[in-house]
Amino acid sequence: MSLELTDITLTYPDGDSRLTALDEVSLTVPAGTTTAVVGPSGSGKSSLLAVAATLVRPDRGRVVLDGRDTAGLSRAELAALRRQRIGIVFQQANLLPSLTAEEQLRAMAHLDGRPARAARERAAELLGAVGLAHRAHRRPHQLSGGERQRVNIARALMNDPAVLLVDEPTSALDQERGAAVMALLTSLTRQRGTATVLVTHDASHLAAADQVAEVRDGRLTLPQPVPAGGPPPGR
Numbered sequence: 001m002s003l004e005l006t007d008i009t010l011t012y013p014d015g016d017s018r019l020t021a022l023d024e025v026s027l028t029v030p031a032g033t034t035t036a037v038v039g040p041s042g043s044g045k046s047s048l049l050a051v052a053a054t055l056v057r058p059d060r061g062r063v064v065l066d067g068r069d070t071a072g073l074s075r076a077e078l079a080a081l082r083r084q085r086i087g088i089v090f091q092q093a094n095l096l097p098s099l100t101a102e103e104q105l106r107a108m109a110h111l112d113g114r115p116a117r118a119a120r121e122r123a124a125e126l127l128g129a130v131g132l133a134h135r136a137h138r139r140p141h142q143l144s145g146g147e148r149q150r151v152n153i154a155r156a157l158m159n160d161p162a163v164l165l166v167d168e169p170t171s172a173l174d175q176e177r178g179a180a181v182m183a184l185l186t187s188l189t190r191q192r193g194t195a196t197v198l199v200t201h202d203a204s205h206l207a208a209a210d211q212v213a214e215v216r217d218g219r220l221t222l223p224q225p226v227p228a229g230g231p232p233p234g235r
C-alpha cells in the first residue's frame with residue numbers, strides 16, 4: 001500500500017498557451033509514512049494532490065496507487081478506486097449541516113453499500129480514534145473548528161484508504177489545535193498503514209513528517225534529511 005508518482009507533468013490552459021502546474025514531479029510515499037509538502041502559494045501543491053487523488057489526469061507521467069497503475073482505468077473504475085482506497089481531507093471540513101458526527105461517517109459507508117451494523121461499529125471506532133466518542137451525536141454547528149476537522153479526518157478513514165491526501169488541514173485552526181491535528185494524522189498514518197501526503201504551510205508541523213517535499217514553480221525537490229545530531233561540520 002503505497003503511492004508512487006513518476007515524472008508527472010500537468011498543464012492547464014492559460015489564454016493561448018498553457019501553464020505548467022507540475023513539471024516532471026516524482027514522489028514515492030511508502031505505506032505507514034507521512035510526506036509533508038511545502039511551498040509558496042500557487043506552486044502546485046493542490047494540483048499534486050488532485051493528480052494523486054486521480055481527480056485530474058496528468059499530461060504525462062504515472063500514478064500508481066496501492067500497486068495499481070491508474071493510467072488504464074475507466075472513469076467508473078477511478079471513481080470506485082477513490083471511494084474504496086483514497087481518503088481526501090480538504091482545508092474546509094465540508095460536513096453536512098443536518099447530520100451528526102456519526103452520521104457523517106456512516107454516510108460514506110452507505111455510498112459503498114456496506115451493512116449498516118458494520119458501518120456503525122466502524123464509525124464508533126474511528127470517532128474514538130480521533131478523540132470524539134463523546135461528540136458522536138453532535139451536528140457540525142455544535143462542534144468546535146478543531147472537532148469538525150477531526151470528524152473530517154475520521155470520515156476520510158471510513159473506507160480504510162490505502163492513500164490519505166490532506167490539503168492544509170490546520171489553516172483554519174490556531175497553533176495548538178493545528179499541532180494536535182498534525183499529531184493525530186501522523187499517528188493514524190502509522191497505525192493504519194496509509195501512505196499520507198499532507199500539504200502544510202506551517203513549518204512548525206514538519207518535524208512530525210517522515211519526509212518533507214518542497215514544491216516551487218511546479219518542481220518538487222526532496223531535501224536531504226538532517227542526520228540525527230545535526231548537520232555534518234563544515235556546512
Ligand SMILES: Nc1ncnc2c1ncn2[C@@H]1O[C@H](COP(=O)(O)OP(=O)(O)O)[C@@H](O)[C@H]1O
Nearest residue numbers: 012013021039040041042043044045046047048
Ligand atoms: N483548474 C485550474 N485551471 C487553471 N489553472 C489552475 C487551475 N488550478 C490551479 N491552477 C494554477 O496552477 C498553479 C498551481 O496551483 P495550485 O496547485 O492550486 O497551487 P498551490 O496549492 O500550491 O497554491 C497556479 O498557477 C494556479 O493558478
Ligand SMILES: [Mg+2]
Nearest residue numbers: 045046047167
Ligand atoms: Mg493549494
